[in-house]
Amino acid sequence: MYYKIISLNSLKVRDIGFLVHPKLNRIYLKKCRIKKINIDEVLLIPSLSKKDSVLDLFNKIKMDIPFSMRIFLQNLQTDKAIDYRILNIYSNNLKEIDKKINLYNNSESEISPCFKKSLNIRNYNCHTSDMMNMSIDSYQATLEQETALRTALEHGIDMKSYLTSDQILIIKDYTINPDIYNEILKSGYCLDDPKSSFAKLFDETLNLLPEYEGITYRGTQSSRGNYGEVIKKGDFLYNDVFVSSSVSISIAKKFALTNSSKFTDSIMFAIKGRTGVNISTLSPTFKKEAEVLFRPNIYFKVKSIDKGKDDVVYVVLSETDDIDNMDNVRNMYDGQKLSFY
Incomplete structure (x- = not known):
């Protein structure tokens, strides 16, 4: 050769x-x-x-x-x-x-x-470093977004072929009003409850699509100290709603830096996912955000938590089914321990 x-x-x-x-x-x-x-x-x-x-x-x-x-x-x-x-x-x-x-x-x-x-720790450190070094208004961010959007669209090019026109409308409806689907789940109702019929229909639609394996990013706000003081490295987190993420670091970081206050922390997640669904080609909104959506009833393990000089908390999660300590499972939004007894 x-x-x-x-x-x-x-x-x-x-x-x-x-x-x-x-x-x-x-x-x-x-x-x-x-x-x-x-x-x-x-x-x-x-x-x-x-x-x-x-x-x-x-x-x-x-x-x-x-x-x-x-x-x-x-x-x-x-x-x-x-x-x-x-x-x-x-x-x-x-x-x-x-x-x-x-x-x-x-x-x-x-x-x-x-x-x-x-x-393997170097992999998690690398994700944290990538998030920390991303400046959302830089030329670097522009390049990164272009690449991420292209990656998401290439992966999702055939997604519509898996769905009927009505099912595509269900996904588009989620982009307009996600609260209809998530608020009922946040109230404690499971997908099988009659009151969760919209959420269940949406979940069944997502189940028809191929899964996206890879690293995605999520930016959000959380109660101050929730990640780092309550939720710690090694904890298992339970997700009970439809949760958005992006193939793009910079797009996610914009969300992390939005609506921050003295009562909240800006949180950036790098998520090593297995069951997310790439819906970026199914809605104009998702297309701009390189959207990968995670469904309810999945678990993540906290691989690392670091606070950056920019005061953002950087968290690396790995989707898992292997929970070796049921006493160490928390809700990923409020940090409350879950009881399985």
Whole structure:
């Protein structure tokens, strides 16, 4: 296999399509019989298939590229001025990750299960860092929104084919008046209660659509101290309503910074979801927000909680069915412990 190794800061626009996706670097290094490349170097494969490159079908930078590298490539692709400090952030993150992975590979038999589990922490730190570093009025945010909207629309391109015209109207109606569907659930009525008939019909409609697996973001307000003092890392959270999220960090962050007061905290969630539904192509409103909706009766585990210098509380959640401590389950909105007895 023909390949070329170059430094990232000497990358040209014409080379981007040959750039191996960072997640596949190790696989291609092995294929090319290369033991290792430097942190600031990248691997180019002229015969690389598009699915293994950093470009999507529309020759745009894929959304799952690490954030700092993604911004660098987007700036390069659009011929914008490049802040080379972005490369330093990416390289420094890789150095720290590389140290941990090498330690893991060289002494796997001697590493405790606890340490193996800790290697995954870098993923949650990365999500927190991406949210913290997002400035909603920046050029960076504009690029990020364009990519997120494109990703959501590409994924949801066939959604209407799963529904009848009446079912599409139900989803559009939710965009106009979501309170009809959620207020009854917030009052304590379950989906099977006759009073929740609208919510149940909406839930059954969403159940017909494919699920969206991936990271989405949510910005909201919560009672001051609810996340960090009441709800803590390791807690399980129960969601009992239809909850909105976005593929875009910056769109979600706008919601987090809206209607803040001295009685509330601005909260930004990064949600590693499995059962969300991408409805961005089913309503003009959702199209602008790259909307992924989670249905009632699902659980999340709190992976991390951090307060940023901007006074926003950043929370990473992972959707789960594996609840190992039923005494540690709280409502994700008011933090109240749930009783299962």
